[in-house]
Amino acid sequence: MSTPVASTDRQALWKQEMDKARLRDANFTTISGTPLAPVYGPADGEQDPDENLGLPGQYPYTRGVHPSMYRGRLWTMRQFAGFGAAHETNQRFQFLLKAGQTGLSVAFDFPTLMGYDSDDEISAGEVGQVGVSISSLRDMEALFEGIPMDQVSTSMTINGPAPIMLAFYIACAEKKGIDPKALRGTIQNDILKEYQAQHAWLVPPEPALRMITDVMAYCTEHVPQWNTISISGYHIREAGSTAAQELAFTLANGMEYIRRGVAVGLDVDDFAPRLSFFFDSHLDFFEEIAKFRAARRIWARKMREEFGAKDPRSWMLRFHTQTAGVSLTAQQPENNIVRTAFEALAAVLGGTQSLHTNSMDETLSLPTEKAVKIALRTQQILAEETEVAHVADPLGGSYFVEAQTNRLEAEAEKYFQEIEARGGVVPSIMNGFFQLEIHKSAVKYQRAIEKGEKRVVGVNCYVEDDGGPTIDIHRIRSETAVEAREAMARLRSERDPQAVERELTAIRTACHAGGNLLERFIAAAHAECTLGEIAQVLREEFGQFQEPKIL
Amino acid sequence: MNQRKIRVLIGKPGLDGHDRGAKTVASVLRDNGMEVIYTGLHKTPAMIAETALQEDVDVVGLSILSGAHMELFPRVREELHNRGLDHVLLVGGGIIPADDMAALESNGFTKLFGPGTHTEDIARFIQGEMEKRWAKEAADA
Numbered sequence: 001m002s003t004p005v006a007s008t009d010r011q012a013l014w015k016q017e018m019d020k021a022r023l024r025d026a027n028f029t030t031i032s033g034t035p036l037a038p039v040y041g042p043a044d045g046e047q048d049p050d051e052n053l054g055l056p057g058q059y060p061y062t063r064g065v066h067p068s069m070y071r072g073r074l075w076t077m078r079q080f081a082g083f084g085a086a087h088e089t090n091q092r093f094q095f096l097l098k099a100g101q102t103g104l105s106v107a108f109d110f111p112t113l114m115g116y117d118s119d120d121e122i123s124a125g126e127v128g129q130v131g132v133s134i135s136s137l138r139d140m141e142a143l144f145e146g147i148p149m150d151q152v153s154t155s156m157t158i159n160g161p162a163p164i165m166l167a168f169y170i171a172c173a174e175k176k177g178i179d180p181k182a183l184r185g186t187i188q189n190d191i192l193k194e195y196q197a198q199h200a201w202l203v204p205p206e207p208a209l210r211m212i213t214d215v216m217a218y219c220t221e222h223v224p225q226w227n228t229i230s231i232s233g234y235h236i237r238e239a240g241s242t243a244a245q246e247l248a249f250t251l252a253n254g255m256e257y258i259r260r261g262v263a264v265g266l267d268v269d270d271f272a273p274r275l276s277f278f279f280d281s282h283l284d285f286f287e288e289i290a291k292f293r294a295a296r297r298i299w300a301r302k303m304r305e306e307f308g309a310k311d312p313r314s315w316m317l318r319f320h321t322q323t324a325g326v327s328l329t330a331q332q333p334e335n336n337i338v339r340t341a342f343e344a345l346a347a348v349l350g351g352t353q354s355l356h357t358n359s360m361d362e363t364l365s366l367p368t369e370k371a372v373k374i375a376l377r378t379q380q381i382l383a384e385e386t387e388v389a390h391v392a393d394p395l396g397g398s399y400f401v402e403a404q405t406n407r408l409e410a411e412a413e414k415y416f417q418e419i420e421a422r423g424g425v426v427p428s429i430m431n432g433f434f435q436l437e438i439h440k441s442a443v444k445y446q447r448a449i450e451k452g453e454k455r456v457v458g459v460n461c462y463v464e465d466d467g468g469p470t471i472d473i474h475r476i477r478s479e480t481a482v483e484a485r486e487a488m489a490r491l492r493s494e495r496d497p498q499a500v501e502r503e504l505t506a507i508r509t510a511c512h513a514g515g516n517l518l519e520r521f522i523a524a525a526h527a528e529c530t531l532g533e534i535a536q537v538l539r540e541e542f543g544q545f546q547e548p549k550i551l
Numbered sequence: 552m553n554q555r556k557i558r559v560l561i562g563k564p565g566l567d568g569h570d571r572g573a574k575t576v577a578s579v580l581r582d583n584g585m586e587v588i589y590t591g592l593h594k595t596p597a598m599i600a601e602t603a604l605q606e607d608v609d610v611v612g613l614s615i616l617s618g619a620h621m622e623l624f625p626r627v628r629e630e631l632h633n634r635g636l637d638h639v640l641l642v643g644g645g646i647i648p649a650d651d652m653a654a655l656e657s658n659g660f661t662k663l664f665g666p667g668t669h670t671e672d673i674a675r676f677i678q679g680e681m682e683k684r685w686a687k688e689a690a691d692a
Contacts, residue, residue, distance in 0.1 A: 110566035110617050114593070122595070125622020126566055199568030199592050239571050326571075330666040363666045365618075365648060442571050443578050450669050459667045473648055476618065551577055551589045 014039075027453045031284035032242035033444065034407070040399035046406070049397070052297065056351075056392040060300035062293050062405070063393035064351040065316040070389035075347075076354035077379045078155060078320070082107030082132035083366050084480045085487075086142035089132040093147060095369065099376055103185075103354065105155040106143070107131035108165075113200040115161040115535030118484035128480040130366065131157075135484070135532060136491055137525045140168040141175065150178045154185035155230070155320070155354075160202030162189035163211045164534050167521035170223065174526075186227035186276060186320075189215060192253040192425055195545065196434040198235035202535055205426045207542035211517050212257065213264045216271045218518040227276045229257055230320065236434075237280035238326050240442020243291045244408055246280060248415035249434055251298055255416075256425040258307050268307050272314035281347040282324040283339060289395055290404030292350030295319070298409055321347035322356040328363050331458035333471055336360035341378050348382055349395055355379055365473040432548035439550060488530070495528040503527040504537055511541035557681050559610040562590045562599040564627055567617035572644060576612065579670040580677070585610075596623060600630030603639060610677055613643040620647050620655070628659040640680050644668065 005013075018038060029035050037044070046052055054060060057067030066072055079096055081104075082089045093104055108131040111123035117135040118127045127133045134140055149172070158165045166187045170180050191208040194201045202208065212229065219226045233241075233250035241249065254275065261271050277295065281288050299317035303309040323343035328336040337360050344357050357375040359367030367375070383389055395401040422428045429435075448454040455461045503524035510520050524534055561577045563570060570592055581587045588606050590599055603611050613627055624643055631639055643655065644664035652663040661680060664673055 110568075110619075113568075114566045116566070122566070125619035126617055129618030130567075194568075199570065200566075240575075363646060365646065439574050439578070443575050446575050446579075446670060450671060456667075475648075547591050549591070551574055551587075 026455075027448075030243070030287045030404075031282060031454070032244060032287060032441075033448075034287075040403050042399060044403040045397065045399035046402040052406075053396060053402075059304070059312070059315060061296040061316055063396050065296065065318055065353075066392075069351065069392035070348075070383075071392075074383050074389060075352055075379075076103045076153070077101055077376060077383075078103040078105045078354045078356055079372060079376055080105040080107050080155075080157065080322070080356050081372070082109075083130075083474070084128040084132065084476055085483060086132055086134060086139045087145070088128075088477075088480070090143055090145050090147070092369075093143075096372070096376070097147075097152070099373060100380065101376060103153045103155065104147070105356065106157065108156075108158050109133045110200070111135075112165075112531065113158055113160065115164070115202045115531060115539070117488060117530050117532030118481070119488040120532055124481075127484050128476050133480070133484055134165065134168065135488060136530050137168050137171050137175075137528060138487070138491055140172045144172055149173050149176060150182040152184075154183075155188075156185070157188045158200075159188055159191050159194045159198070160200055160208070161531060161535050162187050162191075163215050163518050164521050164525075164531055166215065166226075167518060167525045168531075171522050171525035174522075180223045181225070183223055184225045186230045187215070188230045188232060188278070190229050190232045190253065190278075192256060192429065193232050193235055193250070195429040196236060196249060196253075197239040197241075197438060199547075201545045203538050203542035204545045205429060207511075207538070209257075209260050209426075213260050213266070214517045214519075216257075216261050216274070217264070217266060218516050219274065220266070220270050224274075226274065228271065228274050230276050230278045231257065232278040234278050234280045234322055236438060237282065237324070239438050240326075240445060241438045242441050243282070243284070243287050244411035245415070245437060245441060247291050247295055247298075247408055248412035248419075250277065250279070251295065251302070251412060252416055252419050252425055254299065255302060255306075258303070262307070268303075268309045269311040269314050272303060272307075272309055273311060273316075276353075277317055277319035279319055279321050279352075280324050281321045281343040281350070281352075283327045283343060285342060285346045286395075286401055287404055287408075288343070288346040289350045290401050291408055292319070292321075292347070292352065293393070293396075293401070293405045294408040294412065296351070297405070298412060318353045320354040320356070321350075321352040323347070323358045325358055325362060328358060328360070329456060329458050330363040332464060333360045333364065335458055336362075337374055337378065340375060341382075344378055344382055345386075345388065348388060349393075351393060361471055361473060364471070365475065368472050368474045370472070430548060432550040435548065436550045491528060491530070499527040500524075500529050500533070503529050504533060507534060507537050508541055511538065557585045557610060557677060558606065558608040559585050559587045559612060559677065560590065560599070560603050560606060560608040561587060561612045561614070562594060562602070562627070563592050563614055564594055564596055564599055564623040565615060565617055565619045566593055567615055567619065568592055569616040570614070572616070573612075573614040576614070576644070576670055576673055580674055583671075583674040583678070585674070585677070596626035596630045599627050600634055600636065603631060603636055604634045608639065609681060610640045610642065612673075612677075613641075615643070615645040615647070618646070620645060621651055624655055624660065625658060640677065640684070642673075642677070644673075
């Protein structure tokens with residue numbers, strides 16, 4: 001039996017040993033550059049667990065939004081997919097559903113994301129490249145051919161023209177005889193982060209926000225199961241931000257949407273439960289888990305205490321996660337399978353509601369079918385084989401994770417104050433505040449890799465001179481653009497030109513006279529107005545966004 | 552030895568919004584003493600070539616991560632040619648498969664840089680190329 005040692009003596013002893021110890025030549029910080037202590041103890045952990053943690057399914061939801069978490073239902077495995085023409089992506093969807101995927105997620109090409117038709121001159125070279133090309137209701141019908149829209153949940157990653165794309169989706173369901181009330185899914189529709197990070201916008205912030213409140217109002221009444229905004233940190237992080245910036249800017253954007261909804265007269269509890277979130281899961285395992293936990297706690301408190309929401313569903317931050325594209329390397333691409341698996345595990349331990357795992361070949365091209373299948377199988381292995389899904393918030397109470405959770409919450413709070421001091425989210429976009437913050441972090445990160453302070457296997461350590469990657473890559477058929485052009489010509493000759501003109505005029509009027517624009521877009525979709533035609537009316541009436549210069 | 556600062560235009564042709572790489576490279580080249588002009592996003596090939604002409608640049612560096620490089624990179628080269636700018640050092644980067652890099656490098660692009668490139672290597676490459684060109688100009692003069 002050893003004699004009990006007083007805790008202060010133990011600490012002194014440990015400190016003494018630590019001071020003497022020879023340490024590895026490494027940078028002991030988080031991936032975001034925050035210094036870490038060698039060990040965390042009770043004084044660093046959560047001091048008020050009743051107040052700040054609670055239990056899963058209880059305010060402030062630090063430990064998860066459901067009491068049973070993954071015992072009730074596993075996270076939704078939702079692989080983002082889209083390329084070429086609608087019928088090609090339709091085949092990939094059918095493949096993914098057959099492989100056991102439980103939700104669909106549509107990636108669009110750049111012309112679609114920017115509101116241009118596939119036969120527009122400006123779209124040359126980009127049609128179907130990074131996602132599927134959707135220019136009309138007909139394209140949307142081809143995309144969902146044979147897929148039961150009332151049974152699958154669909155996520156659509158589009159922002160500038162999001163209300164138009166949602167109109168195509170609703171119109172498509174209506175044509176199939178499906179009640180929009182049965183539709184489940186999410187439209188990203190998060191324009192604020194477009195100006196900050198991802199850069200696919202259509203019109204300036206104020207009219208864009210008006211369209212978003214139109215979507216919230218319309219869906220509350222007619223498409224009640226639809227998530228009307230997926231407030232996204234993913235692109236902020238991928239553009240170079242730190243974990244704290246991702247957390248802070250995303251939640252600041254979320255609060256801005258809440259203010260806008262309230263300002264047009266919506267009851268916060270009528271629309272807040274339909275807002276969801278989307279975060280990155282990067283390689284810093286514990287910082288990411290802490291970020292997800294902090295996000296839930298901050299949102300719950302802001303919603304209840306600042307915005308006066310009464311419905312617990314308004315307090316709950318539900319989120320989708322995607323593993324970090326930027327963490328993947330072109331060198332030794334098979335290693336990306338391992339990186340993605342760690343990131344996926346962090347997302348699950350952080351309590352995500354749905355997950356996309358990146359494919360190993362994404363630094364080279366869009367993923368091949370084989371690479372996508374391995375990425376999906378990674379999630380299935382996590383869910384079925386590792387036993388991690390049995391216990392909610394398994395890292396809750398960890399001194400280290402609680403300390404990181406508190407630190408990230410405090411850093412986010414500082415940013416909220418700074419954004420407010422700068423006049424709010426939109427003025428901070430217009431003067432480039434977010435853009436510059438993100439850029440500075442991106443350069444710092446790149447420099448850290450190049451100086452060897454941050455190690456990346458295959459890039460600055462364990463490098464192989466193998467003459468470059470040899471895995472298969474996915475190429476877009478060159479006929480896609482030609483076929484799309486032909487399809488558009490057919491559409492333009494077969495539809496009723498008077499109906500098109502009537503609906504476009506109605507949109508033009510509603511831009512200024514008020515009225516719900518989503519309702520107008522749905523009518524325009526049925527009249528076979530194209531994405532580009534509707535977007536052009538909006539560009540003419542609302543003007544275009546001028547990117548602030550930060551370089 | 553020519554002491555003139557190297558003037559670089561970093562351009563983002565097409566609808567692609569990914570500018571992390573372009574802006575990071577722009578900052579690094581600037582830190583290396585070059586004068587760098589960044590076009591901003593969503594520029595047409597003609598707009599980029601016109602800026603290159605107006606700004607009298609030595610180097611044009613293009614970045615595309617949208618897969619449109621085989622369409623838009625050669626069009627920028629044509630637009631530069633139309634303005635008598637064949638002497639401009641043309642480089643590029645992005646998510647570009649090896650075969651496409653090789654094709655572009657035999658079609659007017661001096662060098663393509665892929666993911667994982669050390670940004671100082673880009674700066675060194677540009678510096679080295681420009682010194683070669685200036686040495687040749689001096690010898691020809």
